[in-house]
Amino acid sequence: MLYTYDYPRPAVCTDCVVFGVTKAEFATHPTGNEASPLRVLLIRRDREPYAGAWALPGGFMEIDEPPREAAFRELHEETSLRPRELLPLGAYGAPDRDPRGRTISLVFTAIVELEGSHIHAGDDAREAAWRPARRPGRLAFDHGGIVRDALRFWQERLARFPFGADLL
Known part of the structure; x- marks a missing residue:
């Protein structure tokens, strides 16, 4: 049985920032630059809020x-x-981040090899696509800032651990 509190509680969700790259690109630009082909996996939302907008899965x-x-x-x-x-990348919980109400997101991240990473939309996603990581366009919620945080996370991690190609 769940304990019932006398005060409101936030909803908890998870979001994923998945970057895609080829092995050849990774060897040259592991976290990309402005012209890099580094991609981020996004979904086009099928439901409100932000129906039709790009967002993190x-x-x-x-x-x-x-x-x-x-x-x-x-x-x-x-x-x-x-x-x-x-x-794990971090927890995001600005009080106004979700128009449906107080929501905390626990965010996870990965880098995958694009070859063999076949995607297709399902559940409440209208579309799934690899978009430019450095310029993904306007994203729903606070997802643009989360993508930027994930890019910094991988830049720092791969600078400290240059064996990064093994992560693919």
Whole structure:
């Protein structure tokens, strides 16, 4: 039985920032530059809020579901992608980030090889596509800032651990 509080509680969701790159591109520009072909996986929302807008794949956690499992489930449901691993990026919880109400997102990230990463939209995603990571266009919610944070995360991580190509 769930404990009932006398005050409102936020909803919790997961979002995924998945970057795609070819092995040849990764060797040259691991996290990209302005002209880089580094891509970010986005979905076009089929439901309000932001119906028709591009967004990160993600959604609400089930009550009995750990965050990483929720992230893998939502990513697969909306894009059919199953990366080997998802790393935690951070928690995003600005009070006004979601017009439906107070929502906290636990965000995960990955880099995958584009060859063999077949995607197609499912669940509440109208479309799934690889978009330019540095210029993805206007995104729903606070997802533009989250993509920028994920780019910084990978730039710092790969600068410290130059074996990064093994992550693909």
